[in-house]
Each structure stands twice: as structure tokens, then as C-alpha cells.
Amino acid sequence: xxxxxxxxxxxxxxxxxxLTRPRRAILQALAEAAKxxxxxxxxxxxxxxxxxxxxxxxxxxLEIMEELGLVRPxxxxxxxxGYALATPGHTHHVVCQRCHAVVEIVGCDLGVFLEHxxxxxxxxxxxxxxxxxGLCADCQRALQEEAYTREENxxxxx
Amino acid sequence: xxxxxxxxxxxxxxxxxxLTRPRRAILQALAEAAKxxxxxxxxxxxxxxxxxxxxxxxxxxLEIMEELGLVRPxxxxxxxxGYALATPGHTHHVVCQRCHAVVEIVGCDLGVFLEHxxxxxxxxxxxxxxxxxGLCADCQRALQEEAYTREENxxxxx
DNA sequence: TTCTAAATGAAAAACTTTTTCAATACGGAA
DNA sequence: TTCCGTATTGAAAAAGTTTTTCATTTAGAA
Numbered sequence: 001x002x003x004x005x006x007x008x009x010x011x012x013x014x015x016x017x018x019l020t021r022p023r024r025a026i027l028q029a030l031a032e033a034a035k036x037x038x039x040x041x042x043x044x045x046x047x048x049x050x051x052x053x054x055x056x057x058x059x060x061x062l063e064i065m066e067e068l069g070l071v072r073p074x075x076x077x078x079x080x081x082g083y084a085l086a087t088p089g090h091t092h093h094v095v096c097q098r099c100h101a102v103v104e105i106v107g108c109d110l111g112v113f114l115e116h117x118x119x120x121x122x123x124x125x126x127x128x129x130x131x132x133x134g135l136c137a138d139c140q141r142a143l144q145e146e147a148y149t150r151e152e153n154x155x156x157x158x
Numbered sequence: 159x160x161x162x163x164x165x166x167x168x169x170x171x172x173x174x175x176x177l178t179r180p181r182r183a184i185l186q187a188l189a190e191a192a193k194x195x196x197x198x199x200x201x202x203x204x205x206x207x208x209x210x211x212x213x214x215x216x217x218x219x220l221e222i223m224e225e226l227g228l229v230r231p232x233x234x235x236x237x238x239x240g241y242a243l244a245t246p247g248h249t250h251h252v253v254c255q256r257c258h259a260v261v262e263i264v265g266c267d268l269g270v271f272l273e274h275x276x277x278x279x280x281x282x283x284x285x286x287x288x289x290x291x292g293l294c295a296d297c298q299r300a301l302q303e304e305a306y307t308r309e310e311n312x313x314x315x316x
Numbered sequence: 317t318t319c320t321a322a323a324t325g326a327a328a329a330a331c332t333t334t335t336t337c338a339a340t341a342c343g344g345a346a
Numbered sequence: 347t348t349c350c351g352t353a354t355t356g357a358a359a360a361a362g363t364t365t366t367t368c369a370t371t372t373a374g375a376a
Binding site for chain 2: 015067069086094098103118124125128129130133134136137
């Protein structure tokens with residue numbers, strides 16, 4: 001059990017939730033994940049630690065963790081919801097809106113911005129998720145070619 | 159048809175998509191929406207402009223628009239996906255992770271940051287979505303009281 | 317106007333998420 | 347340690363969402 005997981009476990013306990021075998025398995029799997037996981041993916045990974053783990057429990061545990069701000073929902077490309085740990089020191093991603101290729105960005109200085117937000121809204125900021133959308137080099141090329149071909153046809157037709 | 163919608167329509171045309179009545183209805187509804195809409199909500203609103211509009215067409219149109227970077231997926235609290243126009247000049251939101259209350263933030267200066275990202279990754283940045291998660295004042299209080307009550311019980315039990 | 321490919325709606329299929337309920341297991345008290 | 351009460355669990359079913367299929371319609375170019 002690593003430090004990350006101890007913290008998560010402590011937070012659950014601090015709010016009166018029991019620390020069960022299925023939940024430990026889920027925490028462990030989340031702590032080890034390098035990317036947001038859908039509930040189904042999370043179940044698969046957590047079953048390494050608790051082979052009996054049911055999908056319903058994954059949903060219920062994620063719900064609790066989201067309420068406590070331990071986990072954050074993220075949009076996944078394949079049509080279902082993903083969850084990632086809301087730990088500090090995370091990285092951000094740029095996602096290509098056409099082919100869904102992902103590039104990681106290191107270094108993110110939103111600290112000052114977030115302090116302003118906290119001061120202005122009265123919220124305690126527990127985390128943030130910055131999704132940057134764009135077009136990767138390949139898709140830029142593909143889209144341009146598409147548009148170009150169309151234009152050529154238009155001219156040829158005149 | 160407002161300017162926003164003209165731009166969207168032009169973008170679809172530029173990539174060889176037909177501009178049909180159902181699609182115009184969808185664009186119109188999106189352009190008028192002040193918040194991210196789920197496909198079902200979008201259908202309801204777009205039916206004002208095309209009473210026959212089918213939900214399948216909403217999904218298909220959103221898929222095209224997402225590929226072209228005209229629309230961005232957003233996580234909604236009620237378990238389905240939301241879509242918002244990827245227009246510049248948008249605002250950001252802080253969402254309470256416990257009660258899902260939303261506060262809007264005006265002023266967001268990520269411009270410089272995004273330029274760095276573009277330069278480093280080779281991506282054309284078409285937009286970004288910053289989700290800030292936190293606890294609203296009410297939920298901070300509620301959670302603290304919960305934890306406090308628990309502690310009291312613990313002490314009383316000693 | 318005519319033509320053709322793209323786009324459409326309806327129905328069905330496939331998935332995801334939530335609810336229900338009897339059985340189980342955590343963690344406090346003895 | 348063992349016992350007890352209640353939170354938690356898995357399985358099944360229900361509800362909701364997204365995707366696929368297919369015959370029909372329609373936009374837009376000739």
C-alpha cells in the first residue's frame with residue numbers, strides 16, 4: 001500500500017466510510033492508473049486485488065469519492081465516463097478532436113489563477129481538470145487536404 | 159440565423175457536409191444554449207426548429223461537429239455527456255463536487271499557456287475546457303460538521 | 317428537372333448506469 | 347477474542363444511453 005493510497009483510505013475513514021476489501025482494491029487500482037479509467041476498466045484492474053469485485057461497487061465507490069473530491073470525472077473518447085484521481089502534481093493532456101490522439105503536457109501553472117477563483121467564489125478548490133482540444137499534425141493535414149480537394153473540384157466544375 | 163450559426167454552417171459546408179433542415183435546427187439550438195446540453199436535451203430544444211428531428215441525428219451531427227472541433231464534450235453531473243460550442247470567449251465554471259452547484263468565472267487568461275502548448279506539441283489548439291472542482295461554502299460546512307460529529311462520538315466513547 | 321450520394325427517422329441491438337434486495341463483512345463494544 | 351448492528355456487497359432486473367441497421371428522403375450539383 002503506497003502513500004497515495006493511505007491518504008485516500010484515511011479520507012474515506014474520516015468521513016465515516018468503512019474500508020472494505022472491495023474499496024481497497026478500487027483505491028489501489030486508481031492509485032496505479034496513469035490515465036482516467038471508465039468504471040468497467042477500473043473493475044477489471046481492481047479485480048487483480050479482489051477477484052470478486054462487482055461493477056456496482058465500483059460505481060458506488062466512485063460516487064462517494066467524487067463527493068469527497070478524491071476523484072474527478074473526465075470525458076473519454078469512447079462514449080463513457082472516466083475517472084482520475086484528483087491528486088495534485090498531475091499533468092494535463094491535449095486531445096486531438098479528430099483521431100483522439102493524446103499528448104501529455106508537463107508543467108502547468110494555474111496556481112495563481114485558482115487562488116483568485118477561490119477568493120472570489122468562496123469555494124475550496126480541490127482540483128482542476130484542464131482539457132485542451134486541438135488537431136494533431138496528421139489531422140490538420142488530412143482536413144486541409146480534404147478542403148483543398150473540394151476546392152479543386154469546385155474550380156474544375158466552373 | 160445569427161452570426162455564430164452562420165460560421166458553424168460554413169464550417170460544415172467547407173468539409174463537404176450537407177446543410178440539412180435537421181442540422182440547421184441542431185446548430186440553432188446549440189448557438190442559443192447557455193450551458194452544455196446532453197444529446198436528449200439538445201433534441202428537445204432543436205425540435206422547436208424541426209419538429210421531426212430524431213435523436214440519432216443529434217448523435218451523428220454532434221459526432222461530426224466534434225471531429226471538426228466545433229463542439230466540445232463536457233462531463234455532466236447527471237450521468238450523461240454534455241456538449242457545448244467550442245467558441246472563443248467562453249467562461250469557465252467551478253463545480254461543487256458534493257452538491258454540483260455551479261459558479262461561473264469571468265476572465266480566464268490561459269492564452270500564453272496555450273501558445274506554449276501549441277508550440278511544444280505541434281497541435282493546433284482549437285479550444286480548451288477548464289473544469290475546476292471544489293466544495294461550495296455549504297458543503298464545506300456540511301462535511302466539517304460530519305467529521306466533527308464523528309470525532310465527538312469517538313471522544314464520548316473513550 | 318433529374319440524379320446520386322449523403323443524410324434521415326424508426327426500430328432494434330448493444331452498452332452503461334441505477335435500483336432493489338437478500339446475504340455478507342467491517343469495526344465498535346463486551 | 348467474539349458478538350452485534352449497520353454499512354456494504356454482488357447479482358439480477360430495470361432504466362437510461364448510445365450505436366447499428368436499413369428502407370426512405372432530401373440537398374445540391376448537373
